[in-house]
Amino acid sequence: xxRAASILPLDADMAxxxxxxxxxxxxxAHPVLFALRDVDLCYGPVRALHGVDLSVHAGERVALVGTNxxxxxxxxxxxxxxxxPTAGTVSxxxxxxxxxxxxxxxxxxxxxxxxxxxxxxxxxxGWRQARQSAVEALARVDMAELGGRNAKALSGGQQQxxxxxxxxxxxxxxxxxxxxxxxxxxxxxxEVEALMQAFAQPRSGRTxxxxxxxxxxxxxxxxxxxxxxxxxxxxLADLPVHAFFNGPLPEEAGLFVKGEKI
Numbered sequence: 001x002x003r004a005a006s007i008l009p010l011d012a013d014m015a016x017x018x019x020x021x022x023x024x025x026x027x028x029a030h031p032v033l034f035a036l037r038d039v040d041l042c043y044g045p046v047r048a049l050h051g052v053d054l055s056v057h058a059g060e061r062v063a064l065v066g067t068n069x070x071x072x073x074x075x076x077x078x079x080x081x082x083x084x085p086t087a088g089t090v091s092x093x094x095x096x097x098x099x100x101x102x103x104x105x106x107x108x109x110x111x112x113x114x115x116x117x118x119x120x121x122x123x124x125x126g127w128r129q130a131r132q133s134a135v136e137a138l139a140r141v142d143m144a145e146l147g148g149r150n151a152k153a154l155s156g157g158q159q160q161x162x163x164x165x166x167x168x169x170x171x172x173x174x175x176x177x178x179x180x181x182x183x184x185x186x187x188x189x190x191e192v193e194a195l196m197q198a199f200a201q202p203r204s205g206r207t208x209x210x211x212x213x214x215x216x217x218x219x220x221x222x223x224x225x226x227x228x229x230x231x232x233x234x235x236l237a238d239l240p241v242h243a244f245f246n247g248p249l250p251e252e253a254g255l256f257v258k259g260e261k262i
Contacts, residue, residue, distance in 0.1 A: 030057040033098075033174055033209055034079050039088035041074055041233075048074040050233040052088070056211060058173070061200055063224035063241070064213040067261050070230040072213035076100065076176050079211060096123065098174040099167035103182055105159050107151035112143060112162045115151045116169050123170070137169035138162070141195055157188025164195050175199060177212035181219065189219075196223055217257065221245060229253040 034056040041049040049071050056062055056079075064072040077083040079092055080100045092098075108115055116134035121127050138147045141161040146154065151162055160180060167175050180196065181189040199208050200223070214220055220227060220241065227244040229237040229252075237244065237253045245257065255261045 030059050032056070033058055033093050034211075035089075035091040036078065036085075037089040039078065039085045039090060041078060041083060042086045048233050049078065049085070052233070052235055054228070054235065054238075056174075056209060058209050059207040060209055060211075061223060061225040062211045063220040063227045064211065064230060065215070065217070065220060065227060065256065066230035067256065069232075071233040072230055073103075073178050074233075075230070076178050076211065076213060080176055093174055096170075097172055098176060099170050099172040100176045101160070101163045101167060101178070101180055103179040104156075105163035107154070107159055107162065109150065109152050111148050112138060112151045112154065112158075112165075113147035115162055116166050119166055120169055133169050134165070137165040140168050141165045142191075155188070157184045157191060160184065160188070160192050161195065164192070164199070168199065172208070173206070174209040174211065177210070179213050179215065181214075181216065189216075193219060193223065217245075229256065 032055050034054070036052050036054040039049055039052040039054075040047060052071075052075065054075075064075060066072055074083065077100075078085060078090060080098060081090075081092065081095045082100070084090075108118070113131060113134045116137050117127070117130040120130035120133055125133070135144065135147060138144050141164050143158065143161050143165060146158060151159065154162065177196070181192050184192065196210065196212070200210055201207070210223075212223070224241045227237070227239055227241050228235055229244075229249070231252045236250045239247065239249075244253075248254075249257065252261065
């Protein structure tokens with residue numbers, strides 16, 4: 001029998017039934033923001049996610065790792081509500097309380113400042129105020145001097161910083177990032193990593209939750225508090241970062257960490 005698929009708002013009663021993931025010291029102080037139960041997602045005959053059970057609590061920094069095609073990008077899109085599951089249940093933050101930064105950010109053919117301001121304007125902020133908030137967000141990512149530059153003409157690292165400024169301006173509770181430094185030179189990678197570190201610090205009394213995919217295991221060690229290893233759409237390991245890199249792992253995950261799987 002085919003299992004039904006559903007997307008539900010996450011309420012307190014439902015959150016209380018969700019198992020606590022590893023590394024969450026005080027679940028009462030860190031509410032559940034995302035919960036997937038027995039989720040499948042198929043692209044035609046291809047099953048990109050298979051029986052995924054996952055919960056993410058506020059304040060976590062979760063790294064998704066695995067080989068190409070393991071389901072990392074698909075899982076991020078399910079969390080953000082861009083893809084509906086074929087089967088299972090997804091309960092997550094409203095999309096206006098989270099932000100997704102793609103591996104190759106899409107920039108409109110207008111200034112960097114307007115690219116940031118547009119998202120705020122679409123949420124109901126007046127255009128003048130949206131542009132002012134965009135200036136402040138671009139300054140936060142060291143892009144104030146390039147705010148008037150056509151965003152399409154910026155380098156890959158600069159465009160990634162504009163995308164992070166968009167997320168910062170939206171004041172989201174959760175930031176999802178799909179291979180945020182994959183196509184950048186070493187200097188730009190360090191800059192984006194530093195911004196990710198800064199975004200993870202408390203802001204206005206709360207800490208932004210971060211879920212990111214990465215092939216860079218050094219980056220995972222530096223930025224994550226928890227690591228999830230995916231293999232062919234299944235979660236095979238879900239551990240605190242120290243345990244993932246220093247404890248026993250399933251064979252497939254161990255080969256990946258050793259660099260024997262790409």
